[in-house]
Amino acid sequence: MKSEPLIGPISINTKGVGFFDPNPEIKDRANSIEIQPENINRAFHGDTVEIVLLGKKIKNREQGKVEKIIKRAKDEFVGVIDSTNGKTYIVPDDKRMYVDIFLDNNENIPNDTKVLVKIIDWDTLKGEIIKVIGKKGENNAEMESIVLEKGFRVEFPPSVEAEAEKIHSTYKETFEAEIKNRRDMRGVTTMTIDPADAKDFDDAISFQDLGDGTYEIGVHIADVSHFVTPGSELDRESEKRGLSVYLVDRTIPMLPEVLSNDLCSLNPNEDKFTFSAVFKLNTDGKVLDEWFGRTVIHSDRRFTYEDAQEVIDGKQDGPYQNELRTLQKIAKKMEVSKFHNGAINFETEEVKFVLDEKGKPISVYKKQRLDTHKLVEEYMLLANRAVAKFIFMSQNQDIRKKGWQSVYRIHAKPDKDRIKDLAIFLKAMGFDLHNEEGEVTSKDINKLLKESEGTPNEELIKTATIRSMAKAVYSTKNIGHFGLAFAYYTHFTSPIRRYPDLLVHRFLERELKGGKIEQDEYQKFERICLASSELEKKASDAERASIKYKQVEYMMDHIGESFDGTITGVSEFGIFIEEKNTKCEGMVKIRDIGDDFYSLDEKNYTLKGEKTGKKFMLGDSVKFKVVSADLDRRVLDYALV
16 A cells, blocks of 8 residues: 655656655665666656555665656766767766667767766757767866856856946946945955966955954945846846856856956955945954945055065064954954854865966866964954844844845754764763763754864864755855854845845845835745855755865875875775875775775664674775776775775
């Protein structure tokens, strides 16, 4: 007897096995319903489907069957041309797409060419080519393939480019008249601090010593909303893109370059329009007064993080040393206060690549996190938090408004079951996470992270803890931010590269002018919040995919070489190992260990040899060599040494 149908998204692995989560918010693979390939019914990864339970289990996992496809997740795929025996197919890059796509005509495109294809007939899986990307294996083709596969576009529509060019060409004509509508802060010491390879600067910090132990510190954000107006071509395209996408070697911008790198970028020695949050602070970082509004600024200096750090440390002579040192002292006080109030210290290691002229990685290294990174972060957090609170409180006090309306950056409390699983995982490594039946506080998590500092398992514990958390998302409903321990939080500081920030600028302007909330706004902006959160996830997936591709490409030149690594995962198939310096992760298959029969102890995250009792546990340090590197699948095979 069949069960009542369930409707929701399906995920599919590279073997063509489907998984349906009864509670998709939790995404608990261990308790998800399994759907065998013969019961998939041509559903693909991410599709919304209707399934029924079959009333049987395989290895204690509930089995189901797809009855109906409700909605396709996507109809465009990236793949490689394969013409054999007079027939042409596209072999998809995404290995979760378990069938090839058929083409009527390949237009004489050679094999091993990467293309973007749109499915025009789901019954026959017939497709048509939208774009020829380039030759498989070439850097530009591979990087663009990653972007297109996630649903992003590289080029802007001609109408969008034309609108941006028109704004650029008329900018100077209206500049002087617009200044009269703004607070003129061009005479205040102002600077930007960004990565060395940054091309757009969307935030600047100004500094004035008021002489009585207080300081006026301004956080000035590119006034994108002045140029990108509601309903314009630029606005619609920005909403569709959602954000800029950052890959290893390039940025796919949300806005055309004449805006992102020119008009809106706070370049040094240029007058620029900004939307500002200006604070009066004491030496302890306490906010004594605040002001929000549109401004015009003139950045005196463009610092890289490294340059600013050298000035603070006295290694580089020049102006702004006192300003930077005072900014850092106050930022450190704010950081201490933040963690005291329960913010979680989730600093994780990231990698950077040195590429040759063809985009091939010749070295990989961990990014260094300087005090200047933290300095800028604290002032951006201050502005984001203050703007969110100002909008929320303004609306709450205004009885004319029938509902609260803005875009907040929220972070829910972690799911209890995930915390219980995390506690078991940590126990296996000798750490205790205090929790009450899965209820945990941010201070409990901070205590755990503090205890793990300096241990071999520090990064692993951080990663596992982050994965147990809910994802921060955008919402019109303010529930606060668990990870930061903020009651009010939003994204205000990066409108060049995030569409929600642009919306927050508009909401702030409306509150400052006492504007009205329209009846249909709530649903409209909640829809945008959901879409922006999903686009953010896709962009993050694209960034990770580009990093993984380059890591595999880098290791291709090191096959047979030995490295030091840390065990980051164990499964019934093998051991996952991460190289300590480059963070390149690969797998040692169980069958390749060879000296015993190993079985998985799931509770203790351990592989144990039945004869020898030898164990492989999470966090263990091991020596390994690189056996093979597969760029198509983006996987590395290792062997223990």
